[in-house]
Amino acid sequence: MNGAADLGGMMGFGPVVPEPEGELFHAEWERRVLAVTLAAGAMGRWTIDESRHVRESIPPAEYLTSSYYAIWLRGLEDLLVAHGLVSRDELAAGRAAGPGEPAKVLHAGDVAPALAAGTPYTREMATSARFAAGDRVRTRTMHPRGHTRLPRYARGHTGTVVAVRGGYVLPDRNAHGAGEQPEWLYTVRFDARELWGDDADPTSTVDIDAWESYLEP
Amino acid sequence: MAGSGTSVEARAAALEEILVEKGYVDPAALDAIIATYEHDVGPRNGARVVARAWTDPGYRQRLLTDATPAIAELGFGGRQGEHMVAVENTPDEHHVVVCTLCSCYPWPVLGLPPTWYKSAAYRSRVVIDPRGVLADLGVTLPASTRIAVHDSTAEVRYLVVPMRPPGTDDLDEDALAELVTRDSMIGTGLARVPGEAS
Numbered sequence: 001m002n003g004a005a006d007l008g009g010m011m012g013f014g015p016v017v018p019e020p021e022g023e024l025f026h027a028e029w030e031r032r033v034l035a036v037t038l039a040a041g042a043m044g045r046w047t048i049d050e051s052r053h054v055r056e057s058i059p060p061a062e063y064l065t066s067s068y069y070a071i072w073l074r075g076l077e078d079l080l081v082a083h084g085l086v087s088r089d090e091l092a093a094g095r096a097a098g099p100g101e102p103a104k105v106l107h108a109g110d111v112a113p114a115l116a117a118g119t120p121y122t123r124e125m126a127t128s129a130r131f132a133a134g135d136r137v138r139t140r141t142m143h144p145r146g147h148t149r150l151p152r153y154a155r156g157h158t159g160t161v162v163a164v165r166g167g168y169v170l171p172d173r174n175a176h177g178a179g180e181q182p183e184w185l186y187t188v189r190f191d192a193r194e195l196w197g198d199d200a201d202p203t204s205t206v207d208i209d210a211w212e213s214y215l216e217p
Numbered sequence: 218m219a220g221s222g223t224s225v226e227a228r229a230a231a232l233e234e235i236l237v238e239k240g241y242v243d244p245a246a247l248d249a250i251i252a253t254y255e256h257d258v259g260p261r262n263g264a265r266v267v268a269r270a271w272t273d274p275g276y277r278q279r280l281l282t283d284a285t286p287a288i289a290e291l292g293f294g295g296r297q298g299e300h301m302v303a304v305e306n307t308p309d310e311h312h313v314v315v316c317t318l319c320s321c322y323p324w325p326v327l328g329l330p331p332t333w334y335k336s337a338a339y340r341s342r343v344v345i346d347p348r349g350v351l352a353d354l355g356v357t358l359p360a361s362t363r364i365a366v367h368d369s370t371a372e373v374r375y376l377v378v379p380m381r382p383p384g385t386d387d388l389d390e391d392a393l394a395e396l397v398t399r400d401s402m403i404g405t406g407l408a409r410v411p412g413e414a415s
Contacts, residue, residue, distance in 0.1 A: 008317035009345045013338040016353040019331045021399045029229040035247035036233050052319055068335045070225045086235055094231035100239030108245035118295040121372040149370045151317050185371055196345050203363040206344050209371035
């Protein structure tokens, strides 16, 4: 979707402000939101793609004026309500109205193994890859209402496949509960001037990772 | 009340309480998650990988060929680093990593991303004006150095192997790892030269 999260190429946000290496949080609640988001995700009721989609669905004016963990908090509230695990009334009241339904709960002893295992997104493909490194490809012009990982700035442009990454779960479908529908994933390189015009740095390139259905011919 | 008019801090506290009351999250697990990313998993992991690549040509080759198992050799892997790719900076080409759509970042080797990495300023601009962003962060590269920006739009996570600084031939792997900054592994900085303040 063309949401506020799709920021590449926008202007007017000012300089990038660096930060020392050890500084990860700016308030205690940010720590808690990180942890609650990961722990709630471990219940397995939604995919990472769905969680990205709820965040990009936050109205642009709110998204752009919210801090990072405030976006995570809003996203988690929306996911919990959408999946019937918590009600809007409970959020408004700030306390549970009743017990939860049976759920897969991440316990403290499971945290290290769960984080170390991660969630692999590669899948065996029954078909062979349509493109190979060196192929010239064009990204589709598309404006889906649902989730996609093809940024607006990279749509409808010609680039070169620089790597074939393997079969990966397709976020565009997985975010909406339509199954994993894995596709071949490619790294595609664009000259900066192809994306941004004659004023762009002629020595720069931008790579994206693009699923096969994002690409033509 | 913790409705939409209340502070984000109050909403965060209320949500945690609701989830604990409903039995969906274990408070001890929350503390364990925070401790993991505040104390155990951070950019010192990635610095070990880079220092090994600088000192062991066989390891460097494995890292650049298939990064996930090479990184696992040093004991690092897992969430948000399931599918790693390492890219090496040279005098001719400098790599910079971003996630314009959200905040994808290689957690097992770099930990949680810094605020600026997740900011609208960085995500919007580094793809269209990488040299300008590098200048904001104090990095000026020769005009002849190509800049390759990597927008992490899938589950592949990128680790930049910075150039080994001059004057480090006598340093061992531990001393070299000290020179590898977080930003040098994102591509928004360079490795420190010996004696340079951290």
